[in-house]
């Protein structure tokens with residue numbers, strides 16, 4: 564039987580890993596590519612979902628964190644630091660715990676999902692809430708990593724991008740070729756950059772016959788790449804991508820033009836509707852930021868940009884359990900109230916509208 568060994572060992576030749584390399588892994592990568600029949604029916608395309616919530620800490624960040632932490636430990640680092648909207652901090656804290664070193668994590672006060680906050684705490688991260696937004700946190704993390712003995716593991720660290728591009732390798736191997744279109748959420752645009760790089764490598768190696776058009780999506784209130792300027796006060800319920808000044812701005816623009824790509828903006832209501840559609844018709848529960856890939860596909864299909872029969876892959880970046888509150892909210896803003904009945908079989912049968920066996 565084959566046991567998945569994490570991205571550094573599975574893609575050792577591609578990532579320059581040898582038997583002598585330090586490998587800090589929780590077995591990340593190897594995530595499912597799930598056919599989405601309901602989305603295929605809606606759009607006329609052949610749609611697949613790359614479910615990155617299946618990584619050890621519940622997001623795609625683990626692919627990059629295994630590389631960043633391995634290299635940090637190899638270089639003798641005793642502490643790593645990151646700024647985060649939540650998932651990076653969860654991943655950094657978990658991998659640092661596994662490696663036996665310290666992770667300092669800077670997060671915007673009150674603006675990260677409870678699941679992610681609890682992960683950073685559970686893994687003994689040195690969690691600091693900053694009175695500011697993500698962009699403030701990143702600026703401070705970068706300055707600390709320059710002036711103090713602490714190693715930066717945000718996606719401005721190229722090791723992160725190196726690890727994250729393995730998701731594109733996996734898609735090519737799971738589909739037998741690259742897709743025609745790839746839809747992905749964009750915050751700092753590190754992951755957009757990473758997939759673009761991974762796909763281009765596969766095409767250059769002759770493993771894929773094409774490079775997909777990379778379609779990246781930002782939340783309407785946090786869409787600097789769409790607007791072409793920094794957003795000073797980014798707002799969205801998709802807290803993971805509440806970012807006004809993407810760290811990988813230049814790399815993303817390069818990747819966009821190299822892949823004939825596109826950046827679009829989606830409002831919060833459509834993000835939440837897409838989250839519900841994906842959970843209810845595909846069986847994949849993702850956090851709001853991740854559902855923007857689905858909303859983006861519907862938007863582009865409506866615009867007539869997706870030809871019938873095109874192969875489309877959507878990356879959904881984080882698990883729904885990270886930020887479950889949105890699923891428990893009705894579209895009018897009220898709370899979902901699960902039905903309560905007496906502990907009697909007949910009561911339950913009637914509440915479920917079950918038909919008796921004759």
Ligand code: F0G
Pocket residue numbers: 622624646647648649650651652718748749750751752753754755803804850852853880881
């Ligand atoms: N989706 C999720 C669930 C994320 O957590 C992030 C980024 C993204 C998409 C966007 O990826 O930044 O590479 O464009 N989260 C970072 C964090 C900022 O701190 O966890 P990106």
